[in-house]
Amino acid sequence: MSESAAQEIPMSRRQLLSFVTGGAIAATTAATLYPVVLYFLPPSTAGGGEGVAAKDKEGKDISVSKLLAAVTPGERVLTLGLDVNGGDATYIVINDQKEVANFGINAVCTHLGCVVPWDNGAKQFKCPCHGSVYNADGGLERGPAPQPLALVKTTVSEDKVLIAPWTEQDFRCTDLWCNKDPYWA
């Protein structure tokens, strides 16, 4: 549009165009910044507890009462949980008293990142990619993985399992690995 044509636009119409253009820019900026802002906000909580609620494969919060009705003592249950390193699959640990333990296990192999299945018969995690083996607590039993599976903190609140980063010392020690400081912190 030429300058002379622009001058022919009535003031009220020009103001309307400015308003619409400004609104479009503001909306685009907000849409762009929204995920950035979300990234810096702390994870959502459930029931006022600490952490994010563990979810099933359909993305729904896991019900602890339903979970415990379906598992056996000592089982490890794969969920979508926190991400200590960005949204990884996480195992909820069922202890021998058939309760949710106060720690969970990141399911990502520390070798090259395959998700490690739980073998409930052998009570081990066995990586299908290159054969690393982890014990029932995620401690390293056989490489080539260089480190145990990462720990997360788990708590039960209002029938949900809340997952938060592990901030304490690593309680695991095996022949292959014995480091008291969490390597992933």
Ligand code: FES
């Ligand atoms: Fe698990 Fe290589 S990715 S052993």
